[in-house]
Amino acid sequence: MNISARRIDQATILDVSGNIDMSxxxxxxxxxxxxxxxxxxxxxxxxxxxxxxxxxxGVASLIEGLKASRESGARLVLFGLNESAREVLKISRLLKxxxxxxxxxxAIAS
Amino acid sequence: MATKQxxxxxxxxxxxxxxxxxxEVRSHPTFxxxxxxxxxxxxxxxGFSGEENRAIIRGVDEAVSNIMRHSYKSCPxxxxxxxxxxxxxxxxxxAEYGVEILLYDxxxxxxxxxxxxxxxxxxxxxxxxxxxxxxxxxxxxxxxxGKLNRLRLVKYARGSKGGFGCPEETSE
Numbered sequence: 175m176n177i178s179a180r181r182i183d184q185a186t187i188l189d190v191s192g193n194i195d196m197s198x199x200x201x202x203x204x205x206x207x208x209x210x211x212x213x214x215x216x217x218x219x220x221x222x223x224x225x226x227x228x229x230x231x232g233v234a235s236l237i238e239g240l241k242a243s244r245e246s247g248a249r250l251v252l253f254g255l256n257e258s259a260r261e262v263l264k265i266s267r268l269l270k271x272x273x274x275x276x277x278x279x280x281a282i283a284s
Numbered sequence: 285m286a287t288k289q290x291x292x293x294x295x296x297x298x299x300x301x302x303x304x305x306x307x308e309v310r311s312h313p314t315f316x317x318x319x320x321x322x323x324x325x326x327x328x329x330x331g332f333s334g335e336e337n338r339a340i341i342r343g344v345d346e347a348v349s350n351i352m353r354h355s356y357k358s359c360p361x362x363x364x365x366x367x368x369x370x371x372x373x374x375x376x377x378x379a380e381y382g383v384e385i386l387l388y389d390x391x392x393x394x395x396x397x398x399x400x401x402x403x404x405x406x407x408x409x410x411x412x413x414x415x416x417x418x419x420x421x422x423x424x425x426x427x428x429x430g431k432l433n434r435l436r437l438v439k440y441a442r443g444s445k446g447g448f449g450c451p452e453e454t455s456e
Contacts, residue, residue: 193320196349197313227320229345230416234409241408258338265419266412 177205185282186215191224194232202232206239206250216248219281223254233266240272249273253281304330304383305368311352311389312360319348319366330370330383332441340383340439343420346413347387347435355391355433364389371438382422382440388432396426 175192186209194202209215218239222228236252243250253275255263263269275281307322309315320341327337348364356362364387371382401418402411418424423438 193317195313195316195345196352197316227341227345229316229342229349230412231349233412237409257335258342261335261338262342262416265416 175201177201179205179209182282185217185219186213187219187221187278187282189221189224193227194225194235195227195229196231199229199231199235203235203238206235207242210239210242210246210248210250214246214248217251218243218248219251219253219278221254221278222252222256222259223277225254225259226256228259228262230262230266233262233268236272237268251275251281251284253277300369302369302371302384303367304370305366307366307368309348309364309366310360311356311362311364313349313352315364316345316348316352320345323368326368327383330441331381332383332439336439336441339420340385340437343417343424343437343439344385344387346416346420347437350413350417351387351389351391351433351435355389355394357391362390371440373440380440382438385437385439387435387437388429390431391433393428394426394433399426 175190175194175198177188177190180187180189188205188209190202206218206220209218220236220239236250240250251273254277255274260269263272273284275284305322305326307319309318323341323344324337327340332340344366348366351364352358352360367386367388369384369386371384373380373382399414401414417437421437421439423436425436427434427436
């Protein structure tokens, strides 16, 4: 898995690629919390379009990011989820909890 | 030469026809992708749809993660065995095909009375694995087998028409 950050206007885009599972989900959590808590990013957009698989530990990292964003008055937005990612969020009844968009343009414009 | 080949062949144990795969991995999280990578083409060859294939991989991946985290308490040097068998049954007069995945580990016995998924209306990280396993598979059964924990996961294909018959089986 790889994760990198870039800025577009007020938004920080986290580009994640590969599989997110128990072996690397702490890296996702760390990157999210760093942007939200340490760098005080007002909007964090997570690009999951190159993520093939995400397990419950990856979902837990996203939930932690969401909670941290709410605590600090920031927004956490997701886009580019494949069927596998949507299914795991659906089973966990979390699809409506997150702001989810189809592509980057929609996520940034939201 | 033919005799030697024949005798060598006889040394191999006869496999149950339902048997598809046996895999043993270390309890290190980096092996999760090995398990997923082994299952995906096998389930595809067995005739599962893309959605069913993803559900099986998700269920098994979460179950193996739970073994690593809870049964082995994140100690990465223990063994996890996965066996995969094909299932056939008749339901309402129709033939149904499925897969049985057995996961074995050597961890302490699981107190099943303490295994309860957390309420999903609580928004907090963690505790989702069991929901995902149950939501992805048709059957989830735990059993203590001697000194081993055995988790049995079953998934049946819905409306699958083929892919389950191996050539040597259908020719008979």
